[in-house]
Amino acid sequence: xxxxxxxxxxxxxxxxxxxxxxxxxxxxxxxxxxxxxxxxxxxxxxxxxxxxxxxxxxxxxxxxxxxxxxxxxxxxxxxxxxxxxxxxxxxxxxxxxxxxxxxxxxxxxxxxxxxxxxxxxxxxxxxxxxxxxxxxxxxxxxxxxxxxxxxxxxxxxxxxxxxxxxxxxxxxxxxxxxxxxxxxxxxxxxxxxxxxxxxxxxxxxxxxxxxxxxxxxxxxxxxxxxxxxxxxxxxxxxxxxxxxxxxxxxxxxxxxxxxxxxxxxxxxxxxxxxxxxxxxxxxxxxxxxxxxxxxxxxxxxxxxxxxxxxxxxxxxxxxxxxxxxxxxxxxxxxxxxxxxxxxxxxxxxxxxxxxxxxxxxxxxxxxxxxxxxxxxxxxxxxxxxxxxxxxxxxxxxxxxxx
Amino acid sequence: xxxxxxxxxxxxxxxxxxxxxxxxxxxxxxxxxxxxxxxxxxxxxxxxxxxxxxxxxxxxxxxxxxxxxxxxxxxxxxxxxxxxxxxxxxxxxxxxxxxxxxxxxxxxxxxxxxxxxxxxxxxxxxxxxxxxxxxxxxxxxxxxxxxxxxxxxxxxxxxxxxxxxxxxxxxxxxxxxxxxxxxxxxxxxxxxxxxxxxxxxxxxxxxxxxxxxxxxxxxxxxxxxxxxxxxxxxxxxxxxxxxxxxxxxxxxxxxxxxxxxxxxxxxxxxxxxxxxxxxxxxxxxxxxxxxxxxxxxxxxxxxxxxxxxxxxxxxxxxxxxxxxxxxxxxxxxxxxxxxxxxxxxxxxxxx
Numbered sequence: 001x002x003x004x005x006x007x008x009x010x011x012x013x014x015x016x017x018x019x020x021x022x023x024x025x026x027x028x029x030x031x032x033x034x035x036x037x038x039x040x041x042x043x044x045x046x047x048x049x050x051x052x053x054x055x056x057x058x059x060x061x062x063x064x065x066x067x068x069x070x071x072x073x074x075x076x077x078x079x080x081x082x083x084x085x086x087x088x089x090x091x092x093x094x095x096x097x098x099x100x101x102x103x104x105x106x107x108x109x110x111x112x113x114x115x116x117x118x119x120x121x122x123x124x125x126x127x128x129x130x131x132x133x134x135x136x137x138x139x140x141x142x143x144x145x146x147x148x149x150x151x152x153x154x155x156x157x158x159x160x161x162x163x164x165x166x167x168x169x170x171x172x173x174x175x176x177x178x179x180x181x182x183x184x185x186x187x188x189x190x191x192x193x194x195x196x197x198x199x200x201x202x203x204x205x206x207x208x209x210x211x212x213x214x215x216x217x218x219x220x221x222x223x224x225x226x227x228x229x230x231x232x233x234x235x236x237x238x239x240x241x242x243x244x245x246x247x248x249x250x251x252x253x254x255x256x257x258x259x260x261x262x263x264x265x266x267x268x269x270x271x272x273x274x275x276x277x278x279x280x281x282x283x284x285x286x287x288x289x290x291x292x293x294x295x296x297x298x299x300x301x302x303x304x305x306x307x308x309x310x311x312x313x314x315x316x317x318x319x320x321x322x323x324x325x326x327x328x329x330x331x332x333x334x335x336x337x338x339x340x341x342x343x344x345x346x347x348x349x350x351x352x353x354x355x356x357x358x359x360x361x362x363x364x365x366x367x368x369x370x371x372x373x374x375x376x377x378x379x380x381x382x383x384x385x386x387x388x389x390x391x392x393x394x395x396x397x398x399x400x401x402x
Numbered sequence: 403x404x405x406x407x408x409x410x411x412x413x414x415x416x417x418x419x420x421x422x423x424x425x426x427x428x429x430x431x432x433x434x435x436x437x438x439x440x441x442x443x444x445x446x447x448x449x450x451x452x453x454x455x456x457x458x459x460x461x462x463x464x465x466x467x468x469x470x471x472x473x474x475x476x477x478x479x480x481x482x483x484x485x486x487x488x489x490x491x492x493x494x495x496x497x498x499x500x501x502x503x504x505x506x507x508x509x510x511x512x513x514x515x516x517x518x519x520x521x522x523x524x525x526x527x528x529x530x531x532x533x534x535x536x537x538x539x540x541x542x543x544x545x546x547x548x549x550x551x552x553x554x555x556x557x558x559x560x561x562x563x564x565x566x567x568x569x570x571x572x573x574x575x576x577x578x579x580x581x582x583x584x585x586x587x588x589x590x591x592x593x594x595x596x597x598x599x600x601x602x603x604x605x606x607x608x609x610x611x612x613x614x615x616x617x618x619x620x621x622x623x624x625x626x627x628x629x630x631x632x633x634x635x636x637x638x639x640x641x642x643x644x645x646x647x648x649x650x651x652x653x654x655x656x657x658x659x660x661x662x663x664x665x666x667x668x669x670x671x672x673x674x675x676x677x678x679x680x681x682x683x684x685x686x687x688x689x690x691x692x693x694x695x696x697x698x699x700x701x702x703x704x705x706x707x708x709x710x711x712x713x714x715x716x717x718x719x720x721x722x723x724x725x726x727x728x729x730x731x732x733x734x735x736x737x738x739x740x741x742x743x744x745x746x747x748x749x750x751x752x753x
Binding site: 093094095096098099100103121123125128129130132133134136137139140146147148150152153154158159162165166169323324325347349350352353355356357358359360363 | 440441442443444446447448473475476477479480482483484486487496498500501502506507509510513669670672674677678681702703705706708709710711712713715727
């Protein structure tokens, strides 16, 4: 079922792109590559690893491993409105309804045998405890080897060395499964690709800061988190280049999508994954999300001569790996750089990591005079969605900002 | 005056606190302070952390010289974050706790415990030679291990026979070690090691596990409901008093790291070579304690435990061991609400 879904998406997008060969179509190219990844995950004879969100996907792809974080699948099930089917299985098996629905959806899919069986599992302690717990459940369910990357919550020399040594050990773990040693040349190329993509990402985010911003409410949704799946590859560079070209063209042609920009907004953490007309609602209210919290480059360029330490520093630098005060500082910097008027925090039900800091985030933004709208919502499970209430609160917030 | 160091997690080595000249004070989630923590964090967090934060916000705490936090789960991390806002003048330290138990994790945790020790001595304005510090820690570990041994003996007695009031007495000893001192707890253990009440017979021997069950009165309630607790696995029960294995030439911090990581783990700590080993461990402990059934008691919104309940349930089912799963907050009242379910469960065990 899932293979067909991805395969049809790949064919459909390729058709559309062939009808407009000179167009930039950044978003379509991005979805095309993600669908290709999805298709690979459901293809036999691939070496598959299910991972935590902050796993080093560039390193894994250089070792011939098709890898993905499981929350990506949870989001995809929600966006295709099939998640409900899987929630019930997970809940019947005893997974609490208070838990994160990204994880409940994929656990349901595992129990329903709708997930590709991995060759091994790589858990990461960042961003969340629940994510690591679901990885252990995967390993237990599939009876597959399990590796954990512990991401310390500080940037000390000991912490970096600890993570760097674990990453090196991970390469031995992977080699033991693929029967292929790590190729320094291939890893060097992956890191070079990663660096080129990172440079382009910085350009993209700089362009998004322009006033009025060339982005619209959809263009860069969840971009920073998901792009990490592709950043060690040539395709990742092409996609980043396409987004940069698209934003430049929009600026050049003054085609500022959803050009009403009465209000500039920041979206905190992840977007709502199931069909919900938030983007349109904001368009109608003249509000534009110019920055998603996770669309940011917090790392230095990777050093191919010192790959494990570089990757370790990158993993620790991600705001979700740090304490909340550093996350807030990052958000404050973004708020000032993007000249936002307000922020929306969808407090994803069941998320202790991100939503757990709701009050602290509000306070941190208030300290720089940025109001925050806290929406109590489940971003993946739409069964208890109070749509009218959400709409009213968004409207009232926009009214207040204007 | 007793200078106290606050802490909240069972992975905090109490001997390090006492060696630095402080008294331990585990902040238990027991308070009449109003619910305010949700404003600073979120309401969907475990009641343990929220109530501890409520105590901090309401100043329902003794004077503390500093706070030790352990990065054991998301909610504990958020508590450390919120503490800095709630009590900005407090000295705090956050210790990173690996989730796995391999060699690298042990090396790292031993360095983290060393950092903790250095910080505690600094907080107490003590600059001592490393050998003297090491000796002080060893002395405290010696006392701690005596306590751990006494507690083990009490537990063994509990497993074999039912003595009314014995389980709650054990919890009082453990709470004393957490909130007063090792010496006081040890004295208490010596006086309570022989049961005060004669042995009786109950028909529902049960193994109880979960995250937090610290109120001695709850164990008395269990007895009223005909539950004989023959074994426990909580971070507030004997798991907290981990015996520290150390030899004369061992690096003391490595011994601590080894003992704490390899102890009966909290659900958040995993043995990657046996994914889901918590389920097998619960089954084995239930069998070893001759329990007829198992009661799981976890706090609402506790991801590490709630995510493992399905595999625990499955493992118990496979062994035909009846299982009752309860969720609640940290109060005696929340356990009281479960009376009917617990009584029904014990009746079923007696059939």
